[in-house]
Amino acid sequence: xxxxxxxxxxxxxxxxxxxxxxxxxxxxxxxxxxxxxxxxxxxxxxxxxxxxxxxxxxxxxxxxxxxxxxxxxxxxxxxxxxxxxxxxxxxxxxxxxxxxxxxxxxxxxxxxxxxxxxxxxxxxxxxxxxxxxxxxxxxxxxxxxxxxxxxxxxxxxxxxxxxxxxxxxxxxxxxxxxxxxxxxxxxxxxxxxxxxxxxxxxxxxxxxxxxxxxxxxxxxxxxxxxxxxxxxxxxxxxxxxxxxxxxxxxxxxxxxxxxxxxxxxxxxxxxxxxxxxxxxxxxxxxxxxxxxxxxxxxxxxxxxxxxxxxxxxxxxxxxxxxxxxxxxxxxxxxxxxxxxxxxxxxxxxxxxxxxxxxxxxxxxxxxxxxxxxxxxxxxxxxxxxxxxxxxxxxxxxxxxxxxxxxxxxxxxxxxxxxxxxxxxxxxxxxxxxxxxxxxxxxxxxxxxxxxxxxxxxxxxxxxxxxxxxxxxxxxxxxxxxxxxxxxxxxxxxxxxxxxxxxxxxxxxxxxxxxxxxxxxxxxxxxxxxxxxxxxxxxxxxxxxxxxxxxxxxxxxxxxxxxxxxxxxxxxxxxxxxxxxxxxxxxxxxxxxxxxxxxxxxxxxxxxxxxxxxxxxxxxxxxxxxxxxxxxxxxxxxxxxxxxxxxxxxxxxxxxxx
Numbered sequence: 001x002x003x004x005x006x007x008x009x010x011x012x013x014x015x016x017x018x019x020x021x022x023x024x025x026x027x028x029x030x031x032x033x034x035x036x037x038x039x040x041x042x043x044x045x046x047x048x049x050x051x052x053x054x055x056x057x058x059x060x061x062x063x064x065x066x067x068x069x070x071x072x073x074x075x076x077x078x079x080x081x082x083x084x085x086x087x088x089x090x091x092x093x094x095x096x097x098x099x100x101x102x103x104x105x106x107x108x109x110x111x112x113x114x115x116x117x118x119x120x121x122x123x124x125x126x127x128x129x130x131x132x133x134x135x136x137x138x139x140x141x142x143x144x145x146x147x148x149x150x151x152x153x154x155x156x157x158x159x160x161x162x163x164x165x166x167x168x169x170x171x172x173x174x175x176x177x178x179x180x181x182x183x184x185x186x187x188x189x190x191x192x193x194x195x196x197x198x199x200x201x202x203x204x205x206x207x208x209x210x211x212x213x214x215x216x217x218x219x220x221x222x223x224x225x226x227x228x229x230x231x232x233x234x235x236x237x238x239x240x241x242x243x244x245x246x247x248x249x250x251x252x253x254x255x256x257x258x259x260x261x262x263x264x265x266x267x268x269x270x271x272x273x274x275x276x277x278x279x280x281x282x283x284x285x286x287x288x289x290x291x292x293x294x295x296x297x298x299x300x301x302x303x304x305x306x307x308x309x310x311x312x313x314x315x316x317x318x319x320x321x322x323x324x325x326x327x328x329x330x331x332x333x334x335x336x337x338x339x340x341x342x343x344x345x346x347x348x349x350x351x352x353x354x355x356x357x358x359x360x361x362x363x364x365x366x367x368x369x370x371x372x373x374x375x376x377x378x379x380x381x382x383x384x385x386x387x388x389x390x391x392x393x394x395x396x397x398x399x400x401x402x403x404x405x406x407x408x409x410x411x412x413x414x415x416x417x418x419x420x421x422x423x424x425x426x427x428x429x430x431x432x433x434x435x436x437x438x439x440x441x442x443x444x445x446x447x448x449x450x451x452x453x454x455x456x457x458x459x460x461x462x463x464x465x466x467x468x469x470x471x472x473x474x475x476x477x478x479x480x481x482x483x484x485x486x487x488x489x490x491x492x493x494x495x496x497x498x499x500x501x502x503x504x505x506x507x508x509x510x511x512x513x514x515x516x517x518x519x520x521x522x523x524x525x526x527x528x529x530x531x532x533x534x535x536x537x538x539x540x541x542x543x544x545x546x547x548x549x550x551x552x553x554x555x556x557x558x559x560x561x562x563x564x565x566x567x568x569x570x571x572x573x574x575x576x577x578x579x580x581x582x583x584x585x586x587x588x589x590x591x592x593x594x595x596x597x598x599x600x601x602x603x604x605x606x607x608x609x610x611x612x613x614x615x616x617x618x619x620x621x622x623x624x625x626x627x628x629x630x631x632x633x634x635x636x637x638x639x640x641x642x643x644x645x646x647x648x649x650x651x652x653x654x655x656x657x
């Protein structure tokens with residue numbers, strides 16, 4: 001007779017005695033509970049065993065940070081040096097920093113050498129807004145003319161950095177991408193008693209000196225370096241050939257120790273020792289160029305995939321990582337979960353650090369962050385913010401705008417990696433000059449729209465700025481006419497006058513081309529194919545003070561009568577003190593509060609007579625979805641906006657509404 005299924009897989013002693021007399025379902029339940037207990041005990045035993053020290057050889061094919069698998073390191077701060085000369089190198093350095101932060105398990109001190117005020121502003125803003133645990137940083141500005149060669153600058157790092165800050169330091173080129181904790185190198189260089197410089201050497205070498213090295217990774221034992229004659233020799237060197245000759249001599253004298261080849265593996269270099277590629281976890285660093293395609297070598301391809309995962313990972317992976325101190329960042333949810341205020345999480349948004357990379361791409365001069373004032377007193381920059389799903393709208397907008405533009409994109413890490421390729425692939429954008437792309441990295445689900453606007457206002461170089469939402473397209477002659485009007489109405493900051501560009505609206509079911517001038521717009525306006533912005537809505541107070549009937553026949557700018565809910569698109573002086581309130585939420589008075597502040601500060605609103613912007617139909621935005629999905633979002637928006645308008649009224653009681 002065939003036994004039941006459970007009798008075939010369990011020993012007979014489990015079915016003797018009282019258990020055998022139980023009904024079959026009860027016996028099955030009892031056996032299931034026993035199995036569950038056994039599995040839990042095994043799981044606890046495995047987790048207890050995993051805290052024992054492991055070597056890198058035991059972690060075969062594992063590239064992830066082994067925070068729970070290794071012995072906690074000694075809490076010693078290690079020092080890393082970078083040289084940043086251009087905004088493009090700032091972007092590349094940010095990728096290096098992300099791989100560095102991802103794998104580190106100890107406190108870190110960054111020493112960043114810059115050659116201009118622009119690169120200093122970019123790098124400092126990025127680190128100031130990047131929420132990190134146990135990271136310090138120092139900046140050093142050098143005159144590029146004194147060190148025309150990057151190689152010469154690298155070997156003068158010990159002179160640039162103060163001896164009181166560091167005794168050992170590791171230098172990386174900006175195109176290096178790490179796959180392991182740099183503190184391994186840090187401890188290795190600390191064990192050197194005589195050598196002062198560590199380099200990755202290549203063999204065989206066919207140059208005159210017979211000594212080839214990779215200068216993308218250099219380690220300095222500063223204590224030995226400053227006592228060694230090599231210091232004086234390198235300081236006197238004026239050419240790269242002299243540096244190579246000096247290093248070749250010092251190598252023969254035993255003053256240079258060899259860094260393991262796996263710390264700079266690349267299919268573009270000669271660093272291909274067979275022992276380094278036998279195990280996947282042997283690769284410690286790659287170059288950015290190795291990420292473009294598969295090499296056909298298994299170790300390199302696995303390493304490439306890991307680096308791409310790190311670059312696409314989100315900020316909490318870096319901010320909340322455990323290090324040797326055992327301290328963990330407090331998460332946003334911890335800040336608000338015990339609060340009785342239903343609007344606490346929305347208020348807290350204004351105090352979040354938002355990783356901001358200025359001049360991520362594009363021109364850092366015309367519409368960018370160069371601190372030197374731009375020539376000419378009538379230059380106007382268009383400024384706008386967007387997410388990646390509105391990228392096509394940016395192409396359409398900049399096709400109609402001929403002047404400088406400053407754009408901030410609210411992106412995930414993966415989207416930021418993709419952005420240079422998106423711009424290069426656009427025939428309209430890649431040929432545009434004087435366009436600056438800033439990036440603010442996503443954090444939480446809410447769009448910090450007023451923070452994005454303030455980034456643009458604070459880092460636009462032209463004397464006048466024109467803010468417009470990404471779903472609006474300007475008329476073709478708007479830029480030239482604005483330059484003429486700002487000379488007439490806004491050249492004197494004491495007059496406190498600004499320009500309003502009237503906004504119009506198209507509808508989803510209308511397949512017409514966007515009008516490019518007033519002559520094309522008026523027939524569409526007369527038959528209501530296009531209407532004043534929001535005029536067909538039940539709530540139409542946002543743009544009604546623009547006075548569209550008067551604009552139809554206007555040939556000269558006229559003053560708009562400000563009303564309580566007015567939120568026009570305006571041209572303002574870049575040096576005015578008004579800023580958007582970052583506490584306010586998207587879609588609930590975020591622009592209106594700014595206009596109200598300008599009015600209370602004494603500004604008069606003059607409407608541009610010949611030009612306009614047209615709103616293009618688009619899918620519903622994330623802010624609108626949140627607005628309709630979360631009841632507290634709507635209620636808190638009203639509460640926050642009402643509180644801020646009362647604050648404005650108290651601060652500027654002279655002008656009444």
